Amino acid sequence: MIRIEYATQRLSLRFFMLMLVLFLFQVAFGLLLSAQHIDPTLLAGELNFNVIRAEHTNLGILWILSGFIGTILFVGPLLSKRELAAPGLIKFLFLALLAVVIWNVATQVLAQTGVAGWWEGEPLLQEGLEYLEAGRIADIVILVGFSILCYVVLRTFPKVSQWNEIHWGLGIGVVALTGVWIFGMFFVARLDLQEYFRWYVVHYWVEGVWEVIHISLVGFLLVLMFKADIKSVGYAVFWGISLVWLSGLLGNAHHYFWIGTPEFWQFWGSLFSALEPLPLIFCFWHVYLDAHQDGKPVRNMPAFAFLLGSVVLEQVGAGILGFTMTFALTNVWSHGTWVTLSHAHLALFGTFGMLGLAAAYYAVPLMRGLTGFDQRPGKLAFWLVFTSMLGLGFAFAIGGTVQVFVYRTLGLSWFSGDVAPAMQFAKLMVPIFGLVFAIGVCLLVYDLLTLGLARSVAVKRLAQEAAARPARAPGLWGRRLTGWEAGLWLLGMWIAGAVITLGLLSFNLPFVQHGHAALPYLMASVGYPGLFLVTLLFVWRFLNSLEARGQAELGPLPATAPLATGAT
Amino acid sequence: MSCVEGEPCVEGRKRRRALLALGLMGIIFLALSAFSFLDSRGQAVPRTVTYAGHDAIAGKRVFQAFNCMGCHTMVGNGAYFAPDLTKLYGQVGPAWLEAFLPSAGAWPTRAAVQVQLADPDVAGEAGVTGVEEYLTKFPGAAERIERRSAHASTMPNLPLTKDDVRGLIAWLKYTSSMNTEGWPPAPRVDGVSLRQAKSVPVAQQTAATSPDAASAGTQAAAAGAAAAPAAARGEALAREYGCVACHASDTRRLVGPGWGGLYGSTVALTDGSSVKADDAYLVESIVQPNAKTVAGFPSGTMVSYAEILDREQVDAIVAYIRSLGEKAQ
Amino acid sequence: MNAKRIIRLSIAILASALSLALSWPYWRDFGYWAESHALWRVYLAVGFLLAVYVFHAFLGSLGTLFEHDEIERGAEREDKP
Incomplete structure (x- = not known):
């Protein structure tokens, strides 16, 4: 009998559904952006690039948050062994989120006519700062929403004395999510000070708070999926979070290189962002070990595929690509170019987006009471979005490398005359991979929306067929993945990362600065495809080795949901 | 769990040490932040x-x-x-x-x-x-x-x-005027003149950079003075002096009113009166643009061309506007 | 045990030294008092020590993660002889 244990867990369903719808819109806006990059006159004057871009980034943040909220609400009762506090407030939170999304989408258009809604020196409607484009009215509603989330989470959790590391991680996560947001709610006249505080929100959200929530949720999903030991997961969560902050607190300084703050930030930011991959490597091994604890079949492959995708793209996008461009010596070149886009897309969608999708694939079948479901669309959708996102990362990285050379080394600043024509090849690749990505997203959204609603007959037949099929011997790609092999794959990724780093460093060489692009171009065209290919093959290898364990039913949630225990 | 049996458990100490290091980093971060925005730093504000x-x-x-x-x-x-x-x-x-x-x-x-x-x-x-x-x-x-x-x-x-x-x-x-600590890096070469750096198709690049293309407007304006009719000369002048950046050749509003169909029409002004767009009005609008402002447009946007164009050039531009008015009718 | 400690510490120091080399600032003019030569020496020293600590903590916790795995595997083998 499959059921979920606590009725209030079902409140998470609406947040997952909202996440999917917003995701679709975000992708549509992204496609429009890629078309405008090719033809800048497209929709110019009607829907300008800056408006579409604001919608694209804001919807991205909002759907990721919606996925976080859904996941937190789903695991909250399991972590606390009781129903969620204040279900009425959660329903209100959903409506507030919906309202603020629609409001913000509408107000961003005002940037075309320069209407910000200034009142008492604050922009009420929209404020034109990257990632924080929302105006004060939306800011305040979002702050209220975060406060509700804090209240619900903290009231649902058991007494503080009974908290384990996952409780601490999520508890600190939601409070910090709210606290850091406040730094983005003031008009700051000085550019350097404005950027200083803007990165408080953006960096400390992404590399502080979101990462903490990510580690906690990944840890708990592993507990749920593999019945991993809660104490050793707790250990991993504690040190994962500690390493995030030990590197990321001062690592924020990598945003303070060129905004008008003193030169010493270049050293602090470079050194501590060099350490920022450490928690991600730690998390990588954590997932590998927990997935290989027992050799039992994985019951919900799409959910695990997205979870693995999240951890691997975190490694590649945030860890490796972030590392390559984070030193003052490389960032001075990559800063303000498409090189950043490559990192941003892989890190944000990969790490946080895929976590929300993994949680949705885990939770939605359980909430719909399914014993099994057709996992093929989910797996196909995973491969479509995963591959095409790597492709997008490649297109942005190559475009970025060309842009660095043309714009920074040669000093050609005419975007439509010099820079864009040089980047044309990369600019064409973006909508191509974007279309594949969009197809994957449509499939994914359709699958999750309709899961268990109409296709139960087919599922039974599929299950019977699968049972009748003789077990195949695991091939070369299906063998058990040993720790040594996983280590070699990881090493391969980092070797490619080192090539990319050296490629960016080579822009400092005098002969490159005198107009010879061959060396950085060569390093980029070896490093980036190498990195993405190794990543793709590794995930293929990992999932194949799990597939070879055979099929199994979804099964009920662990009957003894992990009990809260104090830290060891 | 993190303590192996038979060995002294140091996990608690390790965790306290991590929090201590984190606290130290917090202090460093705040101190550096304070140094960043002091007046003595001399950053532009x-x-x-x-x-x-x-x-x-x-x-x-x-x-x-x-x-x-x-x-x-x-x-x-x-x-x-x-x-x-x-x-x-x-x-x-x-x-x-x-x-x-x-x-x-x-x-x-x-x-x-x-x-x-x-x-x-x-x-x-x-x-x-x-x-x-x-x-x-x-x-x-x-x-x-x-x-x-x-x-x-x-x-x-x-x-x-x-x-x-x-x-x-x-x-x-x-x-x-801000000190951005050496960013963006100054290029060591001039991309425009560097041969191997041509990123635009060569034909296009030559067209864009050759002195002929750059001064085409001026030459057309000068050479065509005698031969071309006044309207064509006016068109060249309008392009040369940047008029077309603000005034469309049809009825669209860019920064100022469009010129298409303007000539001979009746124009409503900000003071509530109206005026017929004849030669005298158009000349006045070029020479003293703020004397009469069209309703719906802010005053003071356009500069006076009295010192820039001579009377003959102004007439040529008016002739060009007239030709646009005739076309639209 | 002691050998493990020495190896970890050496790796941490080596990795920190490499990070420090990569972190060399693009731009230094020593113009502002907080960018003076003396303070730069302090920054480099403190930064290096903190980096060694973080690397060391990372290696230690990663090692424990694998130890846990060993222990749990062992426990599982005992469960089903």
């Missing part, structure tokens, strides 16, 4: 920067209201769709920005920059007396005029008022 009586903070509000960062970058942060604006003021100077911003859809011509320098405020801010001196002082403006003059740009026209434009220039003047 917008409070003290003004341009032609407009202050930089007002300009920042315009910059945010139009979400300029959504296409451009500022100190490298933004959207990578359009050039970085941090040091733009220092490269192109105020007159070029005055000519460009009200009608961003087209690149300013040399004459259009010259027109702006007729305003003593602008000339004062630029610290020059003539356009030659200006182009020497601001090589970015010279390069832009040489390569892009009168081409269409890919930036949309924005409904900026005169105050908005001046505020934005004040803001850019502030950012340009």
Whole structure:
């Protein structure tokens, strides 16, 4: 009998559904952006690039948050062994989120006519700062929403004395999510000070708070999926979070290189962002070990595929690509170019987006009471979005490398005359991979929306067929993945990362600065495809080795949901 | 779990040490932050920067209201769709920005920059007396005029008022004076003249950079004086002096009213009266643009062309406007 | 046990030294008092020590993660002889 244990867990369903719808819109806006990059006159004057871009980034943040909220609400009762506090407030939170999304989408258009809604020196409607484009009215509603989330989470959790590391991680996560947001709610006249505080929100959200929530949720999903030991997961969560902050607190300084703050930030930011991959490597091994604890079949492959995708793209996008461009010596070149886009897309969608999708694939079948479901669309959708996102990362990285050379080394600043024509090849690749990505997203959204609603007959037949099929011997790609092999794959990724780093460093060489692009171009065209290919093959290898364990039913949630225990 | 049996458990101590290290890092971060914004650091602040009586903070509000960062970058942060604006003021100077911003859809011509320098405020801010001196002082403006003059740009026209434009220039003047610690790195080569660096198809590049293309307007204006009819000469002048950046040849509104069908029509003015758009009115609007302002348009946007065009040139432009009016009817 | 400690510490110091080399600032003019030569020496020293600590903590916790795995595997083998 499959059921979920606590009725209030079902409140998470609406947040997952909202996440999917917003995701679709975000992708549509992204496609429009890629078309405008090719033809800048497209929709110019009607829907300008800056408006579409604001919608694209804001919807991205909002759907990721919606996925976080859904996941937190789903695991909250399991972590606390009781129903969620204040279900009425959660329903209100959903409506507030919906309202603020629609409001913000509408107000961003005002940037075309320069209407910000200034009142008492604050922009009420929209404020034109990257990632924080929302105006004060939306800011305040979002702050209220975060406060509700804090209240619900903290009231649902058991007494503080009974908290384990996952409780601490999520508890600190939601409070910090709210606290850091406040730094983005003031008009700051000085550019350097404005950027200083803007990165408080953006960096400390992404590399502080979101990462903490990510580690906690990944840890708990592993507990749920593999019945991993809660104490050793707790250990991993504690040190994962500690390493995030030990590197990321001062690592924020990598945003303070060129905004008008003193030169010493270049050293602090470079050194501590060099350490920022450490928690991600730690998390990588954590997932590998927990997935290989027992050799039992994985019951919900799409959910695990997205979870693995999240951890691997975190490694590649945030860890490796972030590392390559984070030193003052490389960032001075990559800063303000498409090189950043490559990192941003892989890190944000990969790490946080895929976590929300993994949680949705885990939770939605359980909430719909399914014993099994057709996992093929989910797996196909995973491969479509995963591959095409790597492709997008490649297109942005190559475009970025060309842009660095043309714009920074040669000093050609005419975007439509010099820079864009040089980047044309990369600019064409973006909508191509974007279309594949969009197809994957449509499939994914359709699958999750309709899961268990109409296709139960087919599922039974599929299950019977699968049972009748003789077990195949695991091939070369299906063998058990040993720790040594996983280590070699990881090493391969980092070797490619080192090539990319050296490629960016080579822009400092005098002969490159005198107009010879061959060396950085060569390093980029070896490093980036190498990195993405190794990543793709590794995930293929990992999932194949799990597939070879055979099929199994979804099964009920662990009957003894992990009990809260104090830290060891 | 983290303690192996038979060995002393040090996990608690390790965790306390991690929190201690984190606390130390927090203190370092806060100290460095405090050092960053002290007055003794000598960083430029917008409070003290003004341009032609407009202050930089007002300009920042315009910059945010139009979400300029959504296409451009500022100190490298933004959207990578359009050039970085941090040091733009220092490269192109105020007159070029005055000519460009009200009608961003087209690149300013040399004459259009010259027109702006007729305003003593602008000339004062630029610290020059003539356009030659200006182009020497601001090589970015010279390069832009040489390569892009009168081409269409890919930036949309924005409904900026005169105050908005001046505020934005004040803001850019502030950012340009900031110490950004060596960023963006100064190029060691000149990409325009470097042979192997040609990123544009060669034909296009030659067309854009050759002196013929850059001065085509002037030559057409000069050579065609005798032969071409007045309307054609007027059209060349309108392009040369940047009129077309603000005035469309049809009825569309760019920055100023469109010229299509204008001639002979009745124009409503801001003071509630109306006037027939005849030769006398059009000449007056070019020579003294603020004498009569069309309803719905802010006053003071257009500069006077009295010192820039001679009477014959003004007549030619009026003839061109007349020809557009006839076409539309 | 002691050998493990020495190896970890050496790796941490080596990795920190490499990070420090990569972190060399693009731009230094020593113009501002907080960018003086003396303070730069302090920054480099403190930064290096903190980096060694973080690397060391990372290696230690990663080692424990694998130890846990060993222990749990062992426990599982005992469960089903």
